[in-house]
Amino acid sequence: MSKISRNARDELIGAVKQRYSKASKEEKTRILDEFVALTGFHRKHAVRVLSGKSRASCGARKPGLKIYNEAVREAMIVLWEAADRICSKRLKPALPCFVNAMECHGHLQLAPEVRARVLAASPATIDRLLAPIRRTARTRKKRRPASKASKRVPVKTFADWEETEPGFLEIDFVLHSGGSLAGSLIHTFSATDVESGWVECIPLLAREQSLVAEAMLLLKQQFPIRIQGINSDNDSAFINDTLTEYCDENGIKFTRSRAYRKNDQAWIEQKNGSVVRRLVGYERYSGVVAGQVLARLYQASRLYTNYFQPSLKLREKVRIGAKVRKSYHKAATPCARLLAHSKVSDATKQLLRAQQKQLDPVDLLHKIREHQAALAALTAPADMAVPSDRESLEQFLSALPRLWRAGEVRPTHRKNVERARNWRTREDPFKAVWPDILTWLEAAPDMTAKELFDRVQTAHPGQYPDSQLRTLQRRVREWRHVMAKQLVYACIDGDQSVDARALGTDR
Numbered sequence: 001m002s003k004i005s006r007n008a009r010d011e012l013i014g015a016v017k018q019r020y021s022k023a024s025k026e027e028k029t030r031i032l033d034e035f036v037a038l039t040g041f042h043r044k045h046a047v048r049v050l051s052g053k054s055r056a057s058c059g060a061r062k063p064g065l066k067i068y069n070e071a072v073r074e075a076m077i078v079l080w081e082a083a084d085r086i087c088s089k090r091l092k093p094a095l096p097c098f099v100n101a102m103e104c105h106g107h108l109q110l111a112p113e114v115r116a117r118v119l120a121a122s123p124a125t126i127d128r129l130l131a132p133i134r135r136t137a138r139t140r141k142k143r144r145p146a147s148k149a150s151k152r153v154p155v156k157t158f159a160d161w162e163e164t165e166p167g168f169l170e171i172d173f174v175l176h177s178g179g180s181l182a183g184s185l186i187h188t189f190s191a192t193d194v195e196s197g198w199v200e201c202i203p204l205l206a207r208e209q210s211l212v213a214e215a216m217l218l219l220k221q222q223f224p225i226r227i228q229g230i231n232s233d234n235d236s237a238f239i240n241d242t243l244t245e246y247c248d249e250n251g252i253k254f255t256r257s258r259a260y261r262k263n264d265q266a267w268i269e270q271k272n273g274s275v276v277r278r279l280v281g282y283e284r285y286s287g288v289v290a291g292q293v294l295a296r297l298y299q300a301s302r303l304y305t306n307y308f309q310p311s312l313k314l315r316e317k318v319r320i321g322a323k324v325r326k327s328y329h330k331a332a333t334p335c336a337r338l339l340a341h342s343k344v345s346d347a348t349k350q351l352l353r354a355q356q357k358q359l360d361p362v363d364l365l366h367k368i369r370e371h372q373a374a375l376a377a378l379t380a381p382a383d384m385a386v387p388s389d390r391e392s393l394e395q396f397l398s399a400l401p402r403l404w405r406a407g408e409v410r411p412t413h414r415k416n417v418e419r420a421r422n423w424r425t426r427e428d429p430f431k432a433v434w435p436d437i438l439t440w441l442e443a444a445p446d447m448t449a450k451e452l453f454d455r456v457q458t459a460h461p462g463q464y465p466d467s468q469l470r471t472l473q474r475r476v477r478e479w480r481h482v483m484a485k486q487l488v489y490a491c492i493d494g495d496q497s498v499d500a501r502a503l504g505t506d507r
Contacts, residue, residue: 020050072117073129088123149244156255165343166195167228170268174276178284186285189215192271198334203294209242229253281412283379297371304364306334366396376411449473
């Protein structure tokens with residue numbers, strides 16, 4: 001756009017305008033091209049200027065008559081405040097009601113022309129009139145997000161994990177709520193290496209970003225190779241400045257999955273089920289004691305899982321029509337995958353081999369079962385005795401061939417044995433009239449429960465609704481069963497040890 005002074009522009013407009021008015025159509029086109037190039041005007045605006053239909057050639061725009069003057073603004077402010085500062089789209093339909101009500105009660109007196117302007121104002125006009133007022137009156141600052149870390153953390157989808165190397169982890173939380181989110185809960189911070197499947201679990205007493213940073217420090221110590229990157233979901237305990245700064249300081253690449261896309265974290269989601277839930281189940285765990293037991297359980301299970309538990313890894317997934325055909329690599333332990341990987345250093349491989357030689361899988365499994373039994377005891381009902389699973393390693397080893405007979409061997413997954421109920425849960429509705437009912441039955445043993453119920457309702461009107469008929473039918477059936485027993489025992493040895501009159505009070 002060409003930049004010329006206002007005086008030069010006015011002189012140019014005056015000179016070209018006269019020539020433009022006398023020119024032919026073809027000459028006007030050429031004149032317009034030159035004028036637009038010199039002034040930078042839009043072509044339509046240039047046509048209006050040279051045709052005398054625009055005020056731009058006259059210099060500054062002349063101020064017109066204000067339709068909504070200060071009187072209208074002041075009246076609108078009063079009405080806006082009276083309406084509790086609602087927005088213009090809600091204030092517009094409410095104006096007639098407020099104007100009439102305030103005038104009726106003597107709170108507002110408007111001149112006819114001001115009243116008409118106030119009622120005719122559109123929501124956009126109301127916003128324009130109240131804009132400077134709102135800027136001054138707004139004491140509450142616009143809420144700023146606590147952190148803009150999500151903009152600093154790039155998104156990584158499942159398709160971006162095609163080729164990777166050991167050290168890139170997926171992290172997640174496993175909540176031990178038992179079906180209720182009330183109160184404080186223990187969260188398991190789980191991490192898995194995508195390439196090797198190595199799994200680490202750390203219990204946290206709360207889901208808090210500073211604890212996540214502490215867990216990352218412990219994870220760095222336990223992980224056999226250097227952590228190069230982590231990928232999390234969009235949980236605020238992960239996406240924050242604390243974890244972002246930790247990753248920046250330690251040279252860790254931090255990415256996140258898409259919201260509500262579980263498949264972006266398929267590896268850690270699979271480990272949450274096959275490792276964490278398989279170890280601790282779905283019960284509720286909270287408190288320091290449960291956290292300590294979980295920590296000891298995870299310390300034993302991390303060695304058992306990573307050194308002695310082979311897992312399958314997807315090699316290829318091909319869709320053929322409506323079917324998906326998957327092929328897998330040969331099952332291998334996470335330790336074996338690290339030992340076979342070319343990018344793992346020889347020193348790390350030597351440490352892995354040395355530690356694997358020192359580990360006893362049966363002893364680790366024995367410790368896992370003991371810690372699982374301790375967890376089960378923490379969640380068992382107070383009135384239920386939990387059998388102790390503490391036994392020596394030799395006893396545990398000797399029982400291995402027969403464990404399959406006991407069914408579920410993990411104490412955290414055993415169902416609580418339900419005891420048979422032999423007590424009354426509700427007050428007996430026929431307690432007061434049961435002696436009368438027995439008298440009627442002894443006098444007429446063939447009387448039905450419906451006939452007995454009719455007599456009870458007649459003797460005690462309004463006390464026994466029709467819904468209690470079924471209860472009396474069950475009671476009479478039990479009485480007849482007791483009487484039949486009495487008859488059988490009397491025929492055998494004459495011992496009538498069963499008291500039928502106690503039927504109404506002992507159950």
